[in-house]
Amino acid sequence: MLSSLPVLEKCAEDVARANLRAYDAARASFSWEAARRDLDGLPSGGLNIAHEAVDRHAAGPRGSRVAIRWLGRSGTTRDLTYADLSRQTSRFANALRGLGVGPGERVYTLLGRVPELYVAVLGTLKSGNVVCPLFSAFGPEPIRTRLAIGGARVLVTTEALYERKVAALRASLPELEHVLVVGPKGAPPEGTLAFDALLDRSADAFTIPATDPEAPALLHFTSGTTGKPKGVLHVHQAVVAHHATGRLALDLHPEDVFWCTADPGWVTGTSYGIIAPLTHGVTSIVDEADFDVERWYRILAEQRVNVWYSAPTAIRMLMRAGIEPVRRHDLGALRFLASVGEPLNPEAVLWSQEAFGRPFHDNWWQTETGGIMIANFASMPVRPGSMGRPLPGIEAAVVRPTEDGVEEIREPGLEGELALRPGWPSMFRAYWNEPERYAKCFRDGWYLTGDLAHGDDDGYFWFVGRGDDVIKTSGHLIGPFEVESVLMEHPGVAEAGVIGKPDPVAHEVVKAFVSLKPGFVPGEALRRELLALARKRLGAVVAPKEIDFADSLPRTRSGKIMRRLLRARELGLPEGDVSTLEDAP
Ligand code: AMP
Numbered sequence: 001m002l003s004s005l006p007v008l009e010k011c012a013e014d015v016a017r018a019n020l021r022a023y024d025a026a027r028a029s030f031s032w033e034a035a036r037r038d039l040d041g042l043p044s045g046g047l048n049i050a051h052e053a054v055d056r057h058a059a060g061p062r063g064s065r066v067a068i069r070w071l072g073r074s075g076t077t078r079d080l081t082y083a084d085l086s087r088q089t090s091r092f093a094n095a096l097r098g099l100g101v102g103p104g105e106r107v108y109t110l111l112g113r114v115p116e117l118y119v120a121v122l123g124t125l126k127s128g129n130v131v132c133p134l135f136s137a138f139g140p141e142p143i144r145t146r147l148a149i150g151g152a153r154v155l156v157t158t159e160a161l162y163e164r165k166v167a168a169l170r171a172s173l174p175e176l177e178h179v180l181v182v183g184p185k186g187a188p189p190e191g192t193l194a195f196d197a198l199l200d201r202s203a204d205a206f207t208i209p210a211t212d213p214e215a216p217a218l219l220h221f222t223s224g225t226t227g228k229p230k231g232v233l234h235v236h237q238a239v240v241a242h243h244a245t246g247r248l249a250l251d252l253h254p255e256d257v258f259w260c261t262a263d264p265g266w267v268t269g270t271s272y273g274i275i276a277p278l279t280h281g282v283t284s285i286v287d288e289a290d291f292d293v294e295r296w297y298r299i300l301a302e303q304r305v306n307v308w309y310s311a312p313t314a315i316r317m318l319m320r321a322g323i324e325p326v327r328r329h330d331l332g333a334l335r336f337l338a339s340v341g342e343p344l345n346p347e348a349v350l351w352s353q354e355a356f357g358r359p360f361h362d363n364w365w366q367t368e369t370g371g372i373m374i375a376n377f378a379s380m381p382v383r384p385g386s387m388g389r390p391l392p393g394i395e396a397a398v399v400r401p402t403e404d405g406v407e408e409i410r411e412p413g414l415e416g417e418l419a420l421r422p423g424w425p426s427m428f429r430a431y432w433n434e435p436e437r438y439a440k441c442f443r444d445g446w447y448l449t450g451d452l453a454h455g456d457d458d459g460y461f462w463f464v465g466r467g468d469d470v471i472k473t474s475g476h477l478i479g480p481f482e483v484e485s486v487l488m489e490h491p492g493v494a495e496a497g498v499i500g501k502p503d504p505v506a507h508e509v510v511k512a513f514v515s516l517k518p519g520f521v522p523g524e525a526l527r528r529e530l531l532a533l534a535r536k537r538l539g540a541v542v543a544p545k546e547i548d549f550a551d552s553l554p555r556t557r558s559g560k561i562m563r564r565l566l567r568a569r570e571l572g573l574p575e576g577d578v579s580t581l582e583d584a585p
Pocket of ligand 1: 466
């Protein structure tokens with residue numbers, strides 16, 4: 001079926017204005033050392049993300065350019081120029097100093113997409129601390145786990161989020177010393193400080209200290225099949241990759257208006273919703289509101305967005321609304337459309353060509369890679385359904401395990417694990433405090449991504465699936481273990497198994513299977529009780545959408561729930577190898 005899909009050729013004009021015009025030549029001439037020279041470096045030495053993103057522009061002719069145009073939920077607009085952002089982030093860095101927060105200590109944010117989020121993230125990077133933006137829709141349990149794993153010393157949040165989700169956790173988080181609340185109506189809640197008052201008292205000049213490019217900068221959480229979430233650590237040097245990939249894969253030009261729709265609580269919203277657009281000195285649109293078809297087209301039209309980076313779930317929701325709403329808006333400024341996070345189905349690429357006159361360009365990466373690794377480029381024909389080709393500076397391969405390592409699969413179309421050759425600047429440097437888990441990701445000189453893929457004759461990569469049980473729903477990566485653990489807290493639940501059930505819009509939805517302890521009866525009332533418990537503790541994005549009861553769940557002889565089998569049974573697929581099943585014949 002794939003071979004019958006058209007290849008979408010690019011016109012000469014698109015090729016001529018693309019940053020990457022000839023793929024092979026760009027790969028041959030690329031080096032990370034040269035890419036580093038596109039950045040300034042600190043006057044005092046080293047490399048600091050916030051200097052490259054903010055201060056170097058603020059000091060020059062770009063200082064008066066709008067860095068962030070914030071569109072409030074209720075219609076307000078606030079512009080922050082590069083000079084404004086520089087002053088605000090300096091105030092925040094000074095405030096951290098004033099609180100006695102030492103270098104390398106972790107500063108977390110739990111905020112919606114409000115200007116203060118951007119100030120706190122960049123101000124933390126200036127001060128030499130590690131920043132961890134958390135997704136504000138998380139419930140108390142994922143928040144507590146992540147604050148505890150990273151040993152948060154400071155948290156920036158709002159009064160409402162603090163009271164609903166954090167206040168009750170304080171006693172269990174002894175390392176969390178300072179909580180700064182944005183916009184309290186009156187006095188800040190007990191045990192917190194008012195963010196605005198603190199910034200008002202802080203000086204707006206701050207000299208970024210010499211920063212080792214290998215100094216820790218960003219902490220993002222991701223999930224595995226088992227165990228707690230993993231804290232993925234990136235260093236300041238990652239900015240070299242953010243900048244280079246912004247130029248090559250997102251085709252950012254200095255005068256662009258750019259809109260990345262991702263939330264900074266996930267890696268895309270930080271690497272490309274904060275850092276890359278600012279290092280390029282473009283105007284970045286930040287919309288506080290959630291997805292809405294009409295609102296999104298209005299933003300694209302009114303803000304004259306040139307480059308738009310979004311995700312397959314959103315694109316499928318736009319598709320569902322049809323082409324008519326597109327036709328009612330002038331989207332003539334749009335030049336380049338890119339997508340990441342889940343498989344982008346060929347139909348969506350073809351629809352986008354019809355709706356916008358331009359295809360969405362799928363690209364692939366993950367929290368651990370810190371930046372885009374494989375992409376469909378502005379100058380290259382798009383093969384709908386393919387993730388594209390590796391970025392200059394990136395070596396990718398499909399590999400299979402051997403007895404003592406891995407070997408490359410060179411035959412086109414043959415499936416294996418997607419692997420990358422380590423050495424790019426935004427490669428993660430650690431799973432926070434878990435050196436063994438980190439070491440397991442590398443074999444025979446390759447970083448193993450955990451994704452299954454195959455290549456084709458021309459070096460395009462095609463996504464096949466995840467190699468593990470992790471769930472992707474609306475672009476959010478959910479670890480089944482975290483969900484199972486909360487369901488197990490209910491006194492009636494004996495076992496819980498959680499899978500991703502395919503969904504035409506969200507890619508997958510979280511589905512749970514539970515077996516009950518004696519004395520508990522399956523039924524609608526209990527199902528609702530479990531759904532409510534999960535939503536309260538985990539937040540709506542992480543909680544299961546469906547719960548089924550089962551007499552018992554399939555387990556391996558070593559006692560692990562076989563989620564693969566639950567999924568196969570749910571979908572009516574062949575059960576595959578069941579020889580390790582507990583009650584196998
Ligand atoms: P995260 O670390 O949350 O960004 O999720 C990364 C995972 O999302 C990858 O390992 C893939 O499983 C999936 N993913 C990201 N981009 C794509 C893509 N273009 N096509 C298919 N899956 C993708």
